[in-house]
Amino acid sequence: MIRHITLGLLxxxxxxxxxxxxxxxxxxxxxxxxxxxRELYQAYNAAFARYWKEKTGQDxxxxxxxxxxxxxxxxxxxxLGADVVTLALAGDVDQISARSGLIPPDWQSRLxxxxxxxxxxxxxLVRKGNPKHIRDWDDLVRPGISVVTPNPKTSGxxxxxxxxAWGYALRRPGGDEAxxxxxxTSLYGNVPVLDxxxxxxxxxxxxxxxxxxxxxxxxxxxxxxxxxxxxxxxIVMPSIxxxxxxxxxxxxxxxxxxxxxxxxxxxxxxxxxxxGQDIAAKHYYRPxxxxxxxxxxxxxxxxxxxxxxxxxxDWGKVQAxxxxxxxxxxxxxxxxxxxx
Amino acid sequence: MxxxxxxxxxxxxxxxxxxxxxxxxxxxxxxxRDSQPSVAERLEQLDQKVRILAxxxxxxxxxxxxxxxxxxxxxxxxxxxLIKSADGAYQLKFRAYIQADGRFFPSEAxxxxxxxxxxxxxxxxxxxxxxxxxxxxxxxxxxxxxRVVLFDAYLDFRPVAQLGLRAGKTKPPIGLERLQxxxxxxxxxxxxxxxxxxxxxxxxxxxxxxxxxxxSYAVGVFNGVPDLGNGDFDVTNDKDFxxxxxxxxxxxxxxxxxxxxxxxxxxxxxxxxxYVTPAQQPMFRYRDSTIANGRRIRFAPQAYWYGGxxxxxxxxxxxxxxxxRATSGSRLTSRGWQVAASWFVTGEKASFTTVxxxxxxxxxxxxxxxxxxxxxxxxxxxxxxxxxxxAVVTNSVTSAKAWGTGIxxxxxxxxxxxxxxxxxxxxxxxxxxNRPTENFFVVRIQQAF
Numbered sequence: 001m002i003r004h005i006t007l008g009l010l011x012x013x014x015x016x017x018x019x020x021x022x023x024x025x026x027x028x029x030x031x032x033x034x035x036x037x038r039e040l041y042q043a044y045n046a047a048f049a050r051y052w053k054e055k056t057g058q059d060x061x062x063x064x065x066x067x068x069x070x071x072x073x074x075x076x077x078x079x080l081g082a083d084v085v086t087l088a089l090a091g092d093v094d095q096i097s098a099r100s101g102l103i104p105p106d107w108q109s110r111l112x113x114x115x116x117x118x119x120x121x122x123x124x125l126v127r128k129g130n131p132k133h134i135r136d137w138d139d140l141v142r143p144g145i146s147v148v149t150p151n152p153k154t155s156g157x158x159x160x161x162x163x164x165a166w167g168y169a170l171r172r173p174g175g176d177e178a179x180x181x182x183x184x185t186s187l188y189g190n191v192p193v194l195d196x197x198x199x200x201x202x203x204x205x206x207x208x209x210x211x212x213x214x215x216x217x218x219x220x221x222x223x224x225x226x227x228x229x230x231x232x233x234x235i236v237m238p239s240i241x242x243x244x245x246x247x248x249x250x251x252x253x254x255x256x257x258x259x260x261x262x263x264x265x266x267x268x269x270x271x272x273x274x275x276g277q278d279i280a281a282k283h284y285y286r287p288x289x290x291x292x293x294x295x296x297x298x299x300x301x302x303x304x305x306x307x308x309x310x311x312x313x314d315w316g317k318v319q320a321x322x323x324x325x326x327x328x329x330x331x332x333x334x335x336x337x338x339x340x
Numbered sequence: 341m342x343x344x345x346x347x348x349x350x351x352x353x354x355x356x357x358x359x360x361x362x363x364x365x366x367x368x369x370x371x372x373r374d375s376q377p378s379v380a381e382r383l384e385q386l387d388q389k390v391r392i393l394a395x396x397x398x399x400x401x402x403x404x405x406x407x408x409x410x411x412x413x414x415x416x417x418x419x420x421x422l423i424k425s426a427d428g429a430y431q432l433k434f435r436a437y438i439q440a441d442g443r444f445f446p447s448e449a450x451x452x453x454x455x456x457x458x459x460x461x462x463x464x465x466x467x468x469x470x471x472x473x474x475x476x477x478x479x480x481x482x483x484x485x486x487r488v489v490l491f492d493a494y495l496d497f498r499p500v501a502q503l504g505l506r507a508g509k510t511k512p513p514i515g516l517e518r519l520q521x522x523x524x525x526x527x528x529x530x531x532x533x534x535x536x537x538x539x540x541x542x543x544x545x546x547x548x549x550x551x552x553x554x555x556s557y558a559v560g561v562f563n564g565v566p567d568l569g570n571g572d573f574d575v576t577n578d579k580d581f582x583x584x585x586x587x588x589x590x591x592x593x594x595x596x597x598x599x600x601x602x603x604x605x606x607x608x609x610x611x612x613x614x615y616v617t618p619a620q621q622p623m624f625r626y627r628d629s630t631i632a633n634g635r636r637i638r639f640a641p642q643a644y645w646y647g648g649x650x651x652x653x654x655x656x657x658x659x660x661x662x663x664x665r666a667t668s669g670s671r672l673t674s675r676g677w678q679v680a681a682s683w684f685v686t687g688e689k690a691s692f693t694t695v696x697x698x699x700x701x702x703x704x705x706x707x708x709x710x711x712x713x714x715x716x717x718x719x720x721x722x723x724x725x726x727x728x729x730x731a732v733v734t735n736s737v738t739s740a741k742a743w744g745t746g747i748x749x750x751x752x753x754x755x756x757x758x759x760x761x762x763x764x765x766x767x768x769x770x771x772x773x774n775r776p777t778e779n780f781f782v783v784r785i786q787q788a789f
Contacts, residue, residue, distance in 0.1 A: 146388060192388075192392045193392055193395050193396060193399065195399065196399070196402075196403075200399075204395050208391055208394070208395050209391055210388065210391045210392055210395055211388075
């Protein structure tokens with residue numbers, strides 16, 4: 001009798017350990033992301049959950065947290081238990097790595113394209129009909145033009161905006177550091193409101209009706225044209241702008257602690273698949289995969305682009321020179337604020 | 341003629357000059373008008389300014405709200421004064437209570453059995469500090485009765501509701517009424533059976549709530565104070581092991597507690613108790629040179645029931661103690677029990693813990709608080725075998741039986757005015773037979789926060 005009971009238990013145990021659906025407990029991931037990716041990751045999370053369930057039999061729930069990229073990075077450093085981060089710029093991931101050690105220093109080499117599965121760029125969003133005749137960056141420094149852009153101290157998108165304007169001024173004929181600084185100083189002199197994040201700035205421009213032009217992510221601008229502010233705004237593509245490469249990374253120490261390392265890694269890898277790239281493109285992010293890019297070619301006009309590395313060097317230098325406390329942005333903005 | 345011509349010329353010049361001035365002025369006005377924003381433009385500018393100011397205010401409010409979430413919270417309320425970190429991991433709570441009594445003995449009993457007096461029964465600040473979310477420290481000194489005694493000083497580690505550790509000086513998990521907070525007692529003093537359980541002791545116990553809080557347990561090791569004892573140190577290596585389980589379903593609570601240990605007293609420190617009357621007057625003491633010398637066992641079934649406005653509490657306690665005096669030795673068993681009932685005349689829901697009046701005292705709103713009446717009966721029986729070897733019947737009673745009645749006016753949560761009358765009849769305890777009945781009338785004003 002005891003032999004039968006033992007045998008039965010062993011059979012039950014072996015069935016339990018070899019049936020994925022029974023063996024794998026549901027798992028939850030926290031994706032800490034930046035402001036305008038809400039809609040992208042809502043769609044992507046559902047697709048990934050279906051994919052993961054089919055592949056492993058495990059139920060996965062992904063929670064999202066959104067805010068200014070810099071603020072989100074600080075929150076992770078301060079203990080927000082992110083399994084993955086999908087932030088606006090590499091400098092914020094570097095900050096997490098350097099200040100908390102939660103992400104390995106070589107995180108960029110863990111995934112293709114320096115761990116940037118999609119790209120975007122910075123464009124100008126104006127009122128329908130472009131009543132202020134804004135055609136390029138130079139128009140943003142005209143007297144009387146009201147420019148909306150978020151705060152680079154808290155928003156990754158705002159840093160891309162700032163660098164796009166700075167890079168444009170540098171690349172103009174005769175451009176140099178002093179002229180670029182003067183140009184950006186004039187531009188911020190036309191900024192009446194600094195929101196904390198890109199979505200907040202979109203709200204300021206589209207919903208609150210403030211300003212003549214919004215400097216925005218291309219994906220956010222497309223979203224505004226087609227959904228948020230349909231019929232009220234239109235995009236102006238500047239003559240040259242920056243190639244924005246939002247990075248992704250597994251927060252390894254947290255994921256290990258949560259027992260979610262494998263699913264977190266798979267979650268980010270799925271972004272590079274055809275399905276993941278398709279979702280990104282549908283949410284107005286420029287895909288890396290050529291095949292997907294070809295399908296969405298009409299959505300993304302060709303524009304002259306420069307990279308941060310080409311114009312500014314690495315993110316550490318950019319952060320220290322422009323965005324650190326007391327850096328160039330602080331100097332520029334404080335000088336503007338001091339004006340009567 | 342010349343005059344005429346000159347006048348014509350002058351007039352012509354004047355007209356010409358006037359026309360020229362007029363033309364120039366018209367040109368200036370037009371230029372000025374062109375350079376000024378139109379009314380529509382000015383309205384647009386104003387609209388933008390208003391929108392910008394509104395948005396800045398909105399962002400400022402968001403910023404203030406975000407900063408507020410990061411700030412420590414300071415609060416004051418019926419549960420005391422509180423300082424709490426934004427994440428709740430650190431907290432400092434300060435509470436206090438005072439019980440001021442008027443105690444009277446209206447019978448003709450000899451004054452030796454108790455003086456009428458006004459006094460502070462309890463004056464206790466209570467400090468609770470939470471550190472790292474799971475660690476809580478409590479400090480409760482008492483300044484009542486003209487002395488300073490540390491009642492509670494312990495550290496709680498409670499990572500989960502099901503299991504926690506408590507180390508330090510606290511109430512041992514034995515007596516039901518003893519475990520009830522002094523601010524929530526239905527009567528001014530605890531009943532006779534509480535003589536048989538420890539008051540405060542130093543130890544380490546595991547505590548937890550199971551089955552969604554319906555079953556609580558505590559098990560621990562303590563220095564082992566005598567019945568009714570309150571100690572900070574042990575004078576021997578002997579320890580008591582104590583445990584209690586208590587089940588709650590609806591308003592019904594049923595539990596059992598027990599302790600066992602070996603205690604060895606000395607002539608200087610006998611490790612034996614003195615039992616007291618409801619008026620806190622000594623009524624039973626062991627003879628000099630009688631000492632605890634061996635096993636001590638307590639057994640304490642207990643229950644309460646709270647249904648609607650009515651509450652009933654019952655307990656039956658047994659305390660066994662090996663004692664010796666000179667060459668004589670014996671295991672003595674003391675027993676005590678009580679049943680106490682109370683009823684909120686004003687309809688409040690009765691509870692083992694603090695009851696909040698439905699209409700707290702506020703004369704301006706013609707709101708007068710809650711009224712509760714209660715009655716209890718209890719007995720205490722020291723072991724008859726204690727006499728005459730270990731106790732003397734001329735100064736120690738062989739039994740005590742007490743009736744008590746009370747009225748409590750609850751002005752606010754834990755703010756009360758209580759009147760009790762307690763009759764306690766004794767067997768033995770006096771040189772000429774039975775100790776006279778103790779008629780104890782007490783008025784208490786309690787203020788707690």
